Amino acid sequence: MLGYIFRRLAISIPTLLVLIVLSFVLMHAAPGGPFTSERPLPPEVLANIEAKYGLDKPLIAQIFNYIGGIVTSFDFGPSFKYKDRSVNDIIASGFPITLTYGFLSFIVAFVVGCALGVAAALKKNSWLDYFAVGISIGAQVLPNFVMAPILVIIFTLWLGWLPGGGWNNGHWANIIMPVIALSTSYMASIARLTRSSMLEVMNTNFIRTAQAKGLPAHVIVRKHALKPALLPVISYLGPTFVAMITGSVIVDVYFSTGGIGQAYVNSALTRDYAVMMGITILIGALTILFNLVVDILYAWIDPKIRY
Amino acid sequence: MLNKNIFLSTVVGAALLSAPSFAAKMHPETGEKLADDQTFTYRLLDEHSSVDPQIVEDVSGSEVVRNLFEGLYNQDNYGNLVPGVALSHEVSADKQTYTFKLRQDAKWSDGKPVTAGDFVFAWQRASDPKTASPYAWYVELMSLENAKAIIDGEKTPSELGVKAIDDHTLEVKLSVPLPYFPLMTTHSTTFPSPKWAIDAHGADWTKPGNIVSNGAYVLSEHKPQEQAVLVRNENYWDNANTIIDKVVTLVINDENVALTRYKAGELDRTEVPAGQYPSLKEQYPDQAIAFPRLCNYYYTFNLSDSGPEFFKDVRVRKALAYSLDRNVITERVLQGGQFPAYTFTPAVTAGFEVPGVEYAGLSQKERDAKAMELMAEAGYSKDNPLKFNLVYNTSEGHKKIAIAMTQMWKQKLGVEVTMNNMEWKTFLNERGNQNFELARGAWCGDYNEASTFLDLLTTASGYNDGKYSNAEVDQLMADAKTADNAQPNYTRVEEIVAGEMPVIPIYHYTNVYMMDANLKNWPVENAEQNWYAKNLYKVAD
Numbered sequence: 001m002l003g004y005i006f007r008r009l010a011i012s013i014p015t016l017l018v019l020i021v022l023s024f025v026l027m028h029a030a031p032g033g034p035f036t037s038e039r040p041l042p043p044e045v046l047a048n049i050e051a052k053y054g055l056d057k058p059l060i061a062q063i064f065n066y067i068g069g070i071v072t073s074f075d076f077g078p079s080f081k082y083k084d085r086s087v088n089d090i091i092a093s094g095f096p097i098t099l100t101y102g103f104l105s106f107i108v109a110f111v112v113g114c115a116l117g118v119a120a121a122l123k124k125n126s127w128l129d130y131f132a133v134g135i136s137i138g139a140q141v142l143p144n145f146v147m148a149p150i151l152v153i154i155f156t157l158w159l160g161w162l163p164g165g166g167w168n169n170g171h172w173a174n175i176i177m178p179v180i181a182l183s184t185s186y187m188a189s190i191a192r193l194t195r196s197s198m199l200e201v202m203n204t205n206f207i208r209t210a211q212a213k214g215l216p217a218h219v220i221v222r223k224h225a226l227k228p229a230l231l232p233v234i235s236y237l238g239p240t241f242v243a244m245i246t247g248s249v250i251v252d253v254y255f256s257t258g259g260i261g262q263a264y265v266n267s268a269l270t271r272d273y274a275v276m277m278g279i280t281i282l283i284g285a286l287t288i289l290f291n292l293v294v295d296i297l298y299a300w301i302d303p304k305i306r307y
Numbered sequence: 308m309l310n311k312n313i314f315l316s317t318v319v320g321a322a323l324l325s326a327p328s329f330a331a332k333m334h335p336e337t338g339e340k341l342a343d344d345q346t347f348t349y350r351l352l353d354e355h356s357s358v359d360p361q362i363v364e365d366v367s368g369s370e371v372v373r374n375l376f377e378g379l380y381n382q383d384n385y386g387n388l389v390p391g392v393a394l395s396h397e398v399s400a401d402k403q404t405y406t407f408k409l410r411q412d413a414k415w416s417d418g419k420p421v422t423a424g425d426f427v428f429a430w431q432r433a434s435d436p437k438t439a440s441p442y443a444w445y446v447e448l449m450s451l452e453n454a455k456a457i458i459d460g461e462k463t464p465s466e467l468g469v470k471a472i473d474d475h476t477l478e479v480k481l482s483v484p485l486p487y488f489p490l491m492t493t494h495s496t497t498f499p500s501p502k503w504a505i506d507a508h509g510a511d512w513t514k515p516g517n518i519v520s521n522g523a524y525v526l527s528e529h530k531p532q533e534q535a536v537l538v539r540n541e542n543y544w545d546n547a548n549t550i551i552d553k554v555v556t557l558v559i560n561d562e563n564v565a566l567t568r569y570k571a572g573e574l575d576r577t578e579v580p581a582g583q584y585p586s587l588k589e590q591y592p593d594q595a596i597a598f599p600r601l602c603n604y605y606y607t608f609n610l611s612d613s614g615p616e617f618f619k620d621v622r623v624r625k626a627l628a629y630s631l632d633r634n635v636i637t638e639r640v641l642q643g644g645q646f647p648a649y650t651f652t653p654a655v656t657a658g659f660e661v662p663g664v665e666y667a668g669l670s671q672k673e674r675d676a677k678a679m680e681l682m683a684e685a686g687y688s689k690d691n692p693l694k695f696n697l698v699y700n701t702s703e704g705h706k707k708i709a710i711a712m713t714q715m716w717k718q719k720l721g722v723e724v725t726m727n728n729m730e731w732k733t734f735l736n737e738r739g740n741q742n743f744e745l746a747r748g749a750w751c752g753d754y755n756e757a758s759t760f761l762d763l764l765t766t767a768s769g770y771n772d773g774k775y776s777n778a779e780v781d782q783l784m785a786d787a788k789t790a791d792n793a794q795p796n797y798t799r800v801e802e803i804v805a806g807e808m809p810v811i812p813i814y815h816y817t818n819v820y821m822m823d824a825n826l827k828n829w830p831v832e833n834a835e836q837n838w839y840a841k842n843l844y845k846v847a848d
Contacts, residue, residue: 031733032735032736035441036732036739037441038735040739040769040770041444045458048460049441051439078510082354082356083359084357084358084514090531093530149564149567152568156571163573164571165564165573166533252560253564256559257533258530258533269732
């Protein structure tokens with residue numbers, strides 16, 4: 001097992017390198033640059049700026065400098081747009097925010113989604129099933145860019161209970177709406193996945209055997225059914241977890257949380273190369289890490305899998 | 308002198324002591340009852356690029372900088388110059404040397420006096436290739452002696468035409484006479500910067516705690532992408548007359564979200580999304596406001612070699628420009644009090660008299676008839692329609708206007724237009740490389756004078772993406788730089804432009820805001836919208 005983990009971690013280094021080089025080249029291939037603006041800079045001014053950021057060097061030299069900076073001093077470079085801050089500053093200020101609301105949303109989506117899914121599967125075709133399925137379909141078809149403004153109109157404008165946006169150092173009142181907006185559609189997917197996989201498991205022979213033995217229903221579910229039923233859910237959770245903790249543009253735009261989701265999209269639009277690279281690498285590294293975590297969880301849950 | 312200083316400090320000290328009690332008081336001039344909470348909160352579309360005066364390049368960043376720092380001159384509510392750090396200036400006979408007298412009582416937020424040396428340092432810093440300021444071109448535009456050579460790396464920043472005669476006398480040497488030079492000193496690039504703080508903290512000097520500023524406010528808090536908080540600079544020379552205690556900027560990307568938060572009372576000012584002004588005005592007559600802004604909106608023909616042949620025919624260009632019913636665009640599409648444009652320069656521009664260009668005087672019906680005539684002369688008809696591509700940067704607002712335009716052209720002239728939209732940077736790249744036929748353009752004045760617009764139409768302008776070139780226009784604009792009265796030149800240029808139509812002026816902008824009715828003294832008549840939080844105040848309900 002340990003050997004497997006080391007092997008996976010070792011492979012992740014070339015994977016990340018390929019990711020860096022590919023994104024670097026693709027980004028530079030996009031038309032325009034960080035200093036293309038409505039009022040084009042005079043060539044001498046542009047030359048000074050490009051020299052300052054090393055953009056006057058050939059692309060290959062830029063890639064080497066960039067990777068060198070990361071390896072030797074964990075320096076992801078300066079932001080071309082927010083000139084008072086480095087990429088490290090931007091990630092350091094935005095990522096904790098994204099992580100907070102993303103992690104909370106994940107917990108909510110997972111707990112509520114699983115509970116709804118299991119309940120629906122156990123009471124198949126009852127009012128509870130219809131209710132759970134209804135909620136999950138409703139949540140699925142209501143995208144968060146519709147949900148977010150509706151929440152603001154209800155809770156901020158009509159009821160006046162919650163602030164319409166901002167982060168306020170992670171005050172609970174500022175977190176509620178982002179978490180609801182981000183978690184609902186994931187919750188719906190988890191509920192549906194759990195329900196169908198639970199239904200499948202409940203019809204297998206080993207569950208029938210357990211029922212024939214006369215085990216109480218709650219023991220069957222807890223001890224025998226839940227683990228196998230969660231397997232497909234877990235493979236879904238890995239990438240979902242990364243997607244949630246690396247932020248949502250919608251949440252950042254509608255609730256002005258200051259997370260990195262918005263920074264990521266903006267960096268692409270403004271060709272803020274360094275910021276875009278920094279966040280790409282962060283997301284890449286997290287994706288690799290959590291895919292590994294999922295694989296380990298698999299081995300732990302499913303005795304059939306051995307590494 | 309000593310006595311005077313003691314007297315001054317007593318007066319200032321007394322004023323400082325009395326300052327906090329403003330909150331429960333009346334306005335000293337108008338007598339209005341002031342609100343207890345003097346916090347001004349407004350929306351920013353996007354995080355400001357920097358609060359370093361020589362580095363900042365975006366409008367919202369410049370607004371923050373203008374509240375943190377103070378340059379030689381400020382603007383009053385009408386855009387006229389009023390003393391900032393400078394009390395007055397003298398101009399030499401050849402109009403190339405300006406000598407500014409600086410006030411004795413100006414102080415930085417750390418208590419150090421603001422000196423002429425701080426301006427020299429800042430201006431040299433702006434031109435220094437090492438600073439790599441995106442606004443280095445502004446120093447060139449100011450025509451400071453040696454500016455271009457320094458930016459080119461041929462001379463050192465110390466050779467820039469600016470010198471501290473003593474702590475309170477600043478001498479500026481220009482390479483050419485520039486009548487509007489003093490107007491340019493209200494721009495953030497020219498604000499002083501504190502050498503000692505920059506030396507001590509390097510690039511981190513603009514962070515709260517490190518930053519030292521000489522304006523009415525200091526930066527106390529900055530949460531990137533969320534908010535910045537500015538509080539009173541107790542050392543500011545006019546602190547006693549400042550009423551707003553705190554300025555808060557909230558970054559809210561989406562204007563509809565911002566409007567909702569405004570309605571929830573979280574903001575004192577926000578922009579009105581396109582098309583919503585009439586209904587908001589009805590619902591909140593004292594809060595929805597619209598007033599002229601120093602910007603134009605136009606479409607430019609590609610007249611370069613890579614441009615299509617048919618646009619080189621002036622009849623086609625004129626026909627397209629004439630047949631646009633601008634009133635439909637301003638009154639039906641934009642609905643924010645914008646002004647139909649027949650000249651490139653907005654009417655609100657200071658000292659600019661709108662010339663009566665020929666087509667502006669016609670009725671739309673007459674213009675349409677003329678357009679059809681011109682189009683027929685150029686050889687186009689419904690059977691042989693003109694076809695071209697129009698490009699704009701992706702945005703709902705631009706799209707609505709483009710649709711209206713193409714419909715008018717189709718109905719009146721039978722022209723078939725293909726609309727393309729591009730993401731902003733791609734759009735700039737394509738337009739800048741003349742890969743277009745007809746492209747959207749807009750320009751906001753760098754300073755309040757017609758040349759900031761009309762220079763765009765000169766051959767040498769780096770912003771002339773349509774590559775229009777007319778020797779007479781070039782000459783008129785060059786002469787205007789040093790003319791005592793440039794209006795005749797501007798009138799003539801506008802007439803030439805209306806005759807040759809290298810661009811289609813469409814409308815002149817307005818600012819359309821929702822603004823708290825209790826917030827007073829917003830400079831609606833300052834076309835550049837150089838506003839200073841220190842001049843605002845909030846009255847009690």
